[in-house]
Amino acid sequence: MTSNESFIVDHQSDSCRFTIPNTQAVLEYQLDSKQGRVDFSRTFVPQDMRGSGAAQALVSAGLRWAREEALTIEASCWYVDKFLRRKRS
Known part of the structure; x- marks a missing residue:
């Protein structure tokens, strides 16, 4: 895969995760619907897909969903945290 490829991302809300089929x-995330908060807790991309933009596609889809749902976003996952910091700059 190259970094120019786009990915289809599937939201599996019953499992609290976004995947690339x-x-x-x-x-993966934990949702606290009572508090209106989501914590993106883990990102995993297989070795052969790293550098392809897969993680970025997953995180972008997750953040877009969280914003559409007006959730407060937290990031215990280092990659999501790094992604958010880069976007704020």
């Missing part, structure tokens, strides 16, 4: 790539 037919891969092990995943963004």
Whole structure:
């Protein structure tokens, strides 16, 4: 895969995760709907997909969903935290 490829991202809300179908790539989260908060806790991309933009696609989809739902975003996952800091700059 190249970094120019786009990815289809599937939101599996019942499992609290975003995935790229037919891969092990995943963004997991914990939702606290009473507090209106989501914590993106883990991102995993298989070795052969790293550098392809897969993690960015997962995080972008997750953040877009959280904003559409007007959730407060937290990031205990280092990659999501790094992504958010870069976007704020």
